[in-house]
Amino acid sequence: MHTQLNNITIGYSDQGTGLPIVFLHAFPLNRTMWEVQEQALSSQFRIITIDLRGHGESDAPLWHYTLDQSADDVRALLDHLEIQRALFVGLSMGGYILFAFYRRYAARVKGLILADTKAPADTEEGKNGRFQLAQIAYRQGPSAIADVMTPKLLSPATIQTNPNLVQHVRAMIEGNQISGIAGDLMAMAERPDSIPLLNHIACPTQIIVGELDQATPPSDAKLMAEQIPHARLAIIPNAAHLANLEQPECFNQIVSAFALNLEK
Ligand code: MLT
Numbered sequence: 001m002h003t004q005l006n007n008i009t010i011g012y013s014d015q016g017t018g019l020p021i022v023f024l025h026a027f028p029l030n031r032t033m034w035e036v037q038e039q040a041l042s043s044q045f046r047i048i049t050i051d052l053r054g055h056g057e058s059d060a061p062l063w064h065y066t067l068d069q070s071a072d073d074v075r076a077l078l079d080h081l082e083i084q085r086a087l088f089v090g091l092s093m094g095g096y097i098l099f100a101f102y103r104r105y106a107a108r109v110k111g112l113i114l115a116d117t118k119a120p121a122d123t124e125e126g127k128n129g130r131f132q133l134a135q136i137a138y139r140q141g142p143s144a145i146a147d148v149m150t151p152k153l154l155s156p157a158t159i160q161t162n163p164n165l166v167q168h169v170r171a172m173i174e175g176n177q178i179s180g181i182a183g184d185l186m187a188m189a190e191r192p193d194s195i196p197l198l199n200h201i202a203c204p205t206q207i208i209v210g211e212l213d214q215a216t217p218p219s220d221a222k223l224m225a226e227q228i229p230h231a232r233l234a235i236i237p238n239a240a241h242l243a244n245l246e247q248p249e250c251f252n253q254i255v256s257a258f259a260l261n262l263e264k
Contacts, residue, residue, distance in 0.1 A: 111262045
């Protein structure tokens, strides 16, 4: 499905009925990274997946991106779908956008699942890495980004034994426009430190991390779990950064249990 909001086209899916659960994808992927969650959970809940600005079927305008703008896009989609409050699941960049969303629209948040993400802003070295990656995207195109990113997103075992999943991840990355890749990199480099926000998060919160995640390791997840009041932490074995794709049953079970509890 598509809609026009904030002057661009946004692609999204809306399946099922019940408690709305909104899924925000990682960089530089798109909403198809949540297909397995959509299939498994839409018999119990209303599952909304969004192609964030710059990705998938959404427009990737050549302009300045911010994570606040992505949070505004999500809010506009909620308004369009007439959803007042939802459970939000954000993985990595999706989690960074949830921090921005919570700062602006906490009243719309019934619960948060922060997966394979982290609260601190980029270090100077991290910002420099984003600058270099944007230059690779510009000079060599999205398949060079897939070469760099795939080993950061998936565990070595998945890369060796699950060619279909590797191909799906590469295809998502290769489908991006350069404006979307570079726009996200600039937006992530400019994002503020969210550590001061953590102890102000008042909604029920579940943290999930793959035990092998090197991009946002379990130490980042533990910090969020310590600082967000009453947050729960789940560490998924045999998964790296894309824990929802590498261990979908375990990931889905955690989301489903948390969502059922929220409905009580
Ligand atoms: C992601 O998966 O969204 C990225 O690894 C986040 C990042 O680059 O900080």
